[in-house]
Amino acid sequence: xxxxxxxxxxxxxxxxxxxxxxxxxxxxxxxxxxxxxxxxxxxxxxxxxxxxxxxxxxxxxxxxxxxxxxxxxxxxxxxxxxxxxxxxxxxxxxxxxxxxxxxxxxxxxxxxxxxxxxxxxxxxxxxxxxxxxxxxxxxxxxxxxxxxxxxxxxxxxxxxxxxxxxxxxxxxxxxxxxxxxxxxxxxxxxxxxxxxxxxxxxxxxxxxxxxxxxxxxxxxxxxxxxxxxxxxxxxxxxxxxxxxxxxxxxxxxxxxxxxxxxxxxxxxxxxxxxxxxxxxxxxxxxxxxxxxxxxxxxxxxxxxxxxxxxxxxxxxxxxxxxxxxxxxxxxxxxxxxxxxxxxxxxxxxxxxxxxxxx
Ligand code: SF4
Numbered sequence: 213x214x215x216x217x218x219x220x221x222x223x224x225x226x227x228x229x230x231x232x233x234x235x236x237x238x239x240x241x242x243x244x245x246x247x248x249x250x251x252x253x254x255x256x257x258x259x260x261x262x263x264x265x266x267x268x269x270x271x272x273x274x275x276x277x278x279x280x281x282x283x284x285x286x287x288x289x290x291x292x293x294x295x296x297x298x299x300x301x302x303x304x305x306x307x308x309x310x311x312x313x314x315x316x317x318x319x320x321x322x323x324x325x326x327x328x329x330x331x332x333x334x335x336x337x338x339x340x341x342x343x344x345x346x347x348x349x350x351x352x353x354x355x356x357x358x359x360x361x362x363x364x365x366x367x368x369x370x371x372x373x374x375x376x377x378x379x380x381x382x383x384x385x386x387x388x389x390x391x392x393x394x395x396x397x398x399x400x401x402x403x404x405x406x407x408x409x410x411x412x413x414x415x416x417x418x419x420x421x422x423x424x425x426x427x428x429x430x431x432x433x434x435x436x437x438x439x440x441x442x443x444x445x446x447x448x449x450x451x452x453x454x455x456x457x458x459x460x461x462x463x464x465x466x467x468x469x470x471x472x473x474x475x476x477x478x479x480x481x482x483x484x485x486x487x488x489x490x491x492x493x494x495x496x497x498x499x500x501x502x503x504x505x506x507x508x509x510x511x512x513x514x515x516x517x518x519x520x521x522x523x524x525x526x527x528x529x530x531x532x533x534x535x536x537x538x539x540x541x542x543x544x545x546x547x548x549x550x551x552x553x554x555x556x557x558x559x560x561x562x563x564x565x566x567x568x569x570x
Contacts, residue, residue: 242340316337358425363430366436487514
């Protein structure tokens with residue numbers, strides 16, 4: 213198969229596929245796929261190396277605490293995926309014996325683990341276990357649209373089954389079926405490096421003979437531009453609670469966010485609520501606002517500083533707890549920067565520091 217021959221000669225050297233053994237190692241494949249979900253390859257490479265050095269196998273992550281994990285993935289965004297990876301690693305460790313991980317062998321088995329959906333389960337099971345299931349990301353969608361000269365927006369929901377059928381048909385080729393993980397990686401890499409959104413390098417493409425868009429010279433029309441997602445405007449109120457234990461010893465309130473929260477589930481940070489113009493006034497001072505985006509939400513965050521008197525430090529008498537209905541963890545002010553994992557919280561903290569220093 214020309215595509216696999218192209219891949220064998222041109223594939224990028226990446227730390228999760230250094231050689232034959234590492235490129236099929238379930239742990240390295242899993243970690244890399246989780247990191248690649250929302251982050252570009254050049255950012256993932258050093259993060260992956262840092263992660264594997266700290267957690268060389270699934271048991272190392274299963275034994276780790278959240279405090280061990282946080283600094284290793286700081287700055288990558290979408291922290292929830294790593295919380296899920298942590299939970300899933302504990303499940304694998306629990307069902308495994310003698311230090312030998314018992315991995316799921318099917319796509320459905322991987323999908324049953326926390327945080328693993330259609331795409332990631334297909335990638336891991338095909339790459340590490342030769343399960344013949346196609347992986348379809350944005351790059352593969354573009355390649356398939358051009359092969360079939362589909363001139364519609366590639367993210368139309370009704371195209372999903374079309375992509376699946378086309379990719380499954382390609383994977384039915386005996387050479388692809390013998391190497392489903394390589395076939396999937398070849399398709400993705402072809403989309404990244406050859407069949408690029410503008411100016412595809414058709415002269416170098418191993419699929420050029422079967423490409424309908426190339427024949428019709430319609431590469432620029434297939435696919436049509438994507439349908440832009442509708443962004444929702446949201447206004448948040450962030451409260452940074454601070455108390456002075458002794459002069460010079462400030463502590464800051466951080467809250468653990470659960471799965472019911474709309475944003476930043478599973479992270480620890482400042483309390484936030486949705487702005488309610490009708491709500492009661494806060495006994496806090498307004499520090500400033502900043503803009504931030506999370507998935508399809510454009511957020512305006514208003515940051516308030518609430519000083520908690522030492523006499524009202526704990527329990528429901530704390531004015532902060534009255535608003536938040538939660539008891540926070542009080543962190544020394546000097547440690548806050550390291551504790552924050554989301555960029556929303558980091559932006560709020562930097563705003564507080566700037567105003568404080570001004
Ligand atoms: S021939 Fe050109 S347009 Fe067709 S798949 Fe290859 S790179 Fe893309």
